[in-house]
Amino acid sequence: MLIAALLLGLMGGFGLDAVFGGITRVAAAPLALLALFVWSKFVTGAASLNQPAYACLAPHMNRLVREAAVLAWLLTMLPFAAIAYVNPDGLSMLMFAITGVTALGLHRAGGLRFLAVAALALGAWLLNPDLSRLGDLPLAVALLLSLGFTAWALKRAFPRGGEAHWSMLPMHAQAKSFDGIVSGMVHARSSQDRRPVFGFVLRRDLASKNIRRHLLMHVFGPAAHWTAWLLQFAVLALCIALARPLIDAFDLPLSISRAVRYGIMSQIASLPFYWYGIAVSIRNSAAEQSIARLAPGLPSAAHLNRELGRQLLATCLLQWLGLVVLSFWAMWLWQQPASSFMTTAAFLGALLGTAGIALGDYSGKTTRSVGKHIAVGLWGGVLALIGMLLTGKPLVWAVLMAVILVFSVTSIVTHWRILMAAPPTFPAGRLA
Amino acid sequence: MTSPIISLSGVSKHFGAQSVLQALDWSIMPGQVVGLLGRNGAGKSTLIECLLGLREVDAGSVTIFGEDVSNLSESARARIGYVPQQSDLFEWLTPHQMLDYFKALYPRWNDAKVAQLLTRWNFDADKCGRPISKLSGGEKQRLSIIRALAHDPELLILDEPVSALDPVGRRDFLRELVDGVIERNTTVVFSTHILSDLERVALDVAFLKDGKIALEGGLDELMESARRIVGPELLLTALAISGEVRRTVQRDGTVEVIARSLTADAMALAQREPSVRIETLTLEDLFVEVTQ
Numbered sequence: 001m002l003i004a005a006l007l008l009g010l011m012g013g014f015g016l017d018a019v020f021g022g023i024t025r026v027a028a029a030p031l032a033l034l035a036l037f038v039w040s041k042f043v044t045g046a047a048s049l050n051q052p053a054y055a056c057l058a059p060h061m062n063r064l065v066r067e068a069a070v071l072a073w074l075l076t077m078l079p080f081a082a083i084a085y086v087n088p089d090g091l092s093m094l095m096f097a098i099t100g101v102t103a104l105g106l107h108r109a110g111g112l113r114f115l116a117v118a119a120l121a122l123g124a125w126l127l128n129p130d131l132s133r134l135g136d137l138p139l140a141v142a143l144l145l146s147l148g149f150t151a152w153a154l155k156r157a158f159p160r161g162g163e164a165h166w167s168m169l170p171m172h173a174q175a176k177s178f179d180g181i182v183s184g185m186v187h188a189r190s191s192q193d194r195r196p197v198f199g200f201v202l203r204r205d206l207a208s209k210n211i212r213r214h215l216l217m218h219v220f221g222p223a224a225h226w227t228a229w230l231l232q233f234a235v236l237a238l239c240i241a242l243a244r245p246l247i248d249a250f251d252l253p254l255s256i257s258r259a260v261r262y263g264i265m266s267q268i269a270s271l272p273f274y275w276y277g278i279a280v281s282i283r284n285s286a287a288e289q290s291i292a293r294l295a296p297g298l299p300s301a302a303h304l305n306r307e308l309g310r311q312l313l314a315t316c317l318l319q320w321l322g323l324v325v326l327s328f329w330a331m332w333l334w335q336q337p338a339s340s341f342m343t344t345a346a347f348l349g350a351l352l353g354t355a356g357i358a359l360g361d362y363s364g365k366t367t368r369s370v371g372k373h374i375a376v377g378l379w380g381g382v383l384a385l386i387g388m389l390l391t392g393k394p395l396v397w398a399v400l401m402a403v404i405l406v407f408s409v410t411s412i413v414t415h416w417r418i419l420m421a422a423p424p425t426f427p428a429g430r431l432a
Numbered sequence: 433m434t435s436p437i438i439s440l441s442g443v444s445k446h447f448g449a450q451s452v453l454q455a456l457d458w459s460i461m462p463g464q465v466v467g468l469l470g471r472n473g474a475g476k477s478t479l480i481e482c483l484l485g486l487r488e489v490d491a492g493s494v495t496i497f498g499e500d501v502s503n504l505s506e507s508a509r510a511r512i513g514y515v516p517q518q519s520d521l522f523e524w525l526t527p528h529q530m531l532d533y534f535k536a537l538y539p540r541w542n543d544a545k546v547a548q549l550l551t552r553w554n555f556d557a558d559k560c561g562r563p564i565s566k567l568s569g570g571e572k573q574r575l576s577i578i579r580a581l582a583h584d585p586e587l588l589i590l591d592e593p594v595s596a597l598d599p600v601g602r603r604d605f606l607r608e609l610v611d612g613v614i615e616r617n618t619t620v621v622f623s624t625h626i627l628s629d630l631e632r633v634a635l636d637v638a639f640l641k642d643g644k645i646a647l648e649g650g651l652d653e654l655m656e657s658a659r660r661i662v663g664p665e666l667l668l669t670a671l672a673i674s675g676e677v678r679r680t681v682q683r684d685g686t687v688e689v690i691a692r693s694l695t696a697d698a699m700a701l702a703q704r705e706p707s708v709r710i711e712t713l714t715l716e717d718l719f720v721e722v723t724q
Contacts, residue, residue, distance in 0.1 A: 199529075202525075206533065290516055291521065294504075294509050295538065296538060298537060
C-alpha cells in the first residue's frame with residue numbers, strides 16, 4: 001500500500017497527472033478497501049491489547065498504543081493523500097477517507113457508532129458537492145473538522161480504564177469476527193430503534209390467537225424481528241414524502257434529494273447484511289431455543305422447520321417489498337428516467353435471491369458463506385448494469401429481468417428445501 | 433407397576449472422536465429427586481440435553497413420560513420444567529415481558545407462585561421493568577428458576593441451577609425446591625458441584641463417569657453403607673467385595689477399595705488384621721473416589 005502511494009505520488013511529481021489521473025481513479029477503490037482492511041485489523045488488535053487493566057496498570061502501554069494508532073492511521077492515509085495530490089477531484093475523497101476509514105476502523109474498536117460519523121461526512125459533502133479545491137472554504141472546514149474528529153476519536157477509542165472502557169469490552173469481542181460485526185451493527189441499530197414499538201408489538205403478539213405464528217420469531221431477539229427495520233423505513237418514507245415539497249417551498253439545494261436517494265440505496269445495499277444478521281441471531285440464541293423447544297405453545301420438532309421457514313421468508317419478503325415500494329415511489333416523485341426504474345428493478349430482483357441467506361440448516365455446522373450470497377447480488381448488479389447500457393431496449397431488459405428473477409427464486413427455493421430437509425432447527429448448532 | 437418418567441437405554445453420544453456417553457442406561461421413577469454428579473467435562477450437561485431431546489443421540493433411545501424425546505407432544509412438554517446452565521437468556525426482554533411471553537406458551541401458569549417468588553427474591557417493580565441484560569448473574573439465574581417453576585412442572589430438570597447464586601440465594605432456592613417442588617411429588621433431576629446443597633435436597637444420587645452412570649443409589653443408604661477399605665496388597669488382593677466401586681494400588685503396595693457396602697468377609701478381615709482398616713466416607717470422599 002505504501003509503495004503504491006509513493007508511486008502515485010511520484011507520478012504526480014513528474015507531471016504525469018493527465019496520463020495517470022485515470023489510473024488513480026481505477027486504483028482508488030481497491031486501495032480504499034485495502035486501507036480499510038489493514039486499519040480495521042490494526043485497530044481491533046490494538047483495542048484487544050488496550051484492556052482496561054493493562055491500560056491502567058502497565059506503564060506507558062496506553063500511550064504506546066495511541067502513538068502506534070496515530071502512526072498506523074497516517075500510513076493508511078498515505079495512498080489517499082497521493083490520490084488527492086494527483087487527482088483534482090481527490091480532495092473530496094481524502095476527506096471522505098479521513099472520516100470514513102477512521103470511523104469504520106474505530107467502530108471495530110467499539111468506540112463509536114458508524115452512522116453518526118457517516119452523517120458528518122455526508123453533511124459536509126452536501127454543503128457543496130462540486131468543490132474540488134482545498135482553498136474552498138466549506139471543504140477546508142470539513143477537512144479540519146474531519147481531522148479534529150479523528151484526533152478526538154483516536155483518544156476515545158483507546159481509553160485508559162474507567163466505566164466507558166469497560167462498557168466497550170462486549171463490542172471488542174464482537175469486532176473479532178465477521179458475524180460479530182454484523183450482529184453488533186444490526187443489534188445496536190435495532191435495540192435503539194425498536195424500543196418505542198417493541199412493547200406494543202410484543203403485547204399484541206401475546207394477545208394474539210395464533211401464538212405459534214407470532215411468538216416464534218421473538219426467540220431470536222430484536223435483530224431478527226421485523227420491528228428491527230420498521231422505524232428506519234418509516235423515517236425514510238417521511239423523508240421521501242417531505243423532501244420534494246420542502247425543496248420547492250424553501251428553495252433548498254437539490255443536493256438534499258441525493259441524501260434521500262443515498263438513504264434508499266444504503267437500505268437496499270444492506271439487505272443481505274440484515275438477512276445475514278437474522279442468521280447470526282438464530283445461531284446466537286441456541287440457549288433460548290433450548291427453552292423454546294420445550295415450550296408447548298411453539299411448534300413441535302416435527303413442524304418447527306416449516307413454521308420457521310415461513311416466518312423467515314415472510315420477514316425477508318416483507319422487508320424487500322417495503323424497499324421496492326419506497327424505491328419506486330421516490331423515483332416516481334423525482335421523475336427519474338425509465339432507465340433508473342429498470343436498473344433499480346434489476347438490482348432489487350438480484351438482491352431478492354440473497355434472502356436464502358436466512359434459510360438453511362441451522363442444526364449443524366455454523367459456517368455460512370455470506371460472500372456467496374453477496375456475489376449473487378453483485379452478479380445481479382452486473383446484469384443490471386448491462387441492462388442500463390442497453391436502455392431503450394425494453395425487450396433486452398425484460399429478458400435480463402426474467403433471468404435475474406429465475407435465479408433469485410431458484411436460490412430461495414434451494415435454501416427452503418435445505419431447511420425442510422434439515423433436522424429441527426432448535427437448538428441451533430448442536431450437530432456442529 | 434409404575435413406569436419410569438425418564439428412561440435412557442444404551443445411549444451413546446460422541447463429539448467427533450470424543451466419546452461423551454457410552455451405552456448409558458438410566459431410569460428415573462416418578463417422585464424421585466436425583467442429584468447428578470460428575471467432574472467437569474464428564475458430560476452431565478450433555479446427558480441432560482440428550483434426555484430432554486435437545487441433542488440427538490448417536491445410539492440408544494430416550495423416552496420421557498413414555499414418549500420419544502425427539503418429538504415430544506404438547507402435553508408432555510407442558511409437564512417439563514428446565515433450568516439450563518446458561519442463565520443469561522432473553523436478555524432483550526424485561527422480566528415481566530419474559531414471564532408474560534412464557535405464560536402465553538403454557539396451558540397452565542401459576543400466577544400466584546410467580547408473584548410470590550418475584551417478591552421473595554427481591555424483584556421489585558423497577559427490576560421487573562429493566563431489561564434482563566441489566567440484571568446481575570444471580571438475578572438472571574433466579575429468574576430462570578422462576579420461569580421453570582411457574583407452570584408447576586411434574587418433571588423438573590436443573591443443570592447447575594445455583595452456580596451463580598450467593599449463599600442467601602442458594603438457601604432460598606433450596607427452601608423453595610424442598611417446600612414448593614419436592615413436597616408436591618415432583619420428579620427432580622439436578623446437577624451440581626455444591627455437594628452440601630445436594631445433601632440437603634437429593635434423596636438419590638447418580639455419579640457420571642466415563643460416559644456411564646458409575647454409581648447410583650439412595651443418598652442416605654450410600655452414606656451409611658459405602659466404605660473405604662485400606663490394607664496391604666497381600667491381604668486385600670484375594671478379597672472379593674460385592675458392590676466394589678473402585679480398587680487402586682498405591683506405590684507403597686497399599687490397596688484402597690471403595691465399596692458400596694461391606695461384606696462379612698471384609699469386616700472379619702478388618703477385625704482379624706490390624707493393618708486393614710475400614711473408613712467411613714463423606715459425600716465429598718465418595719465423589720472424589722468414584723469420579724477419579
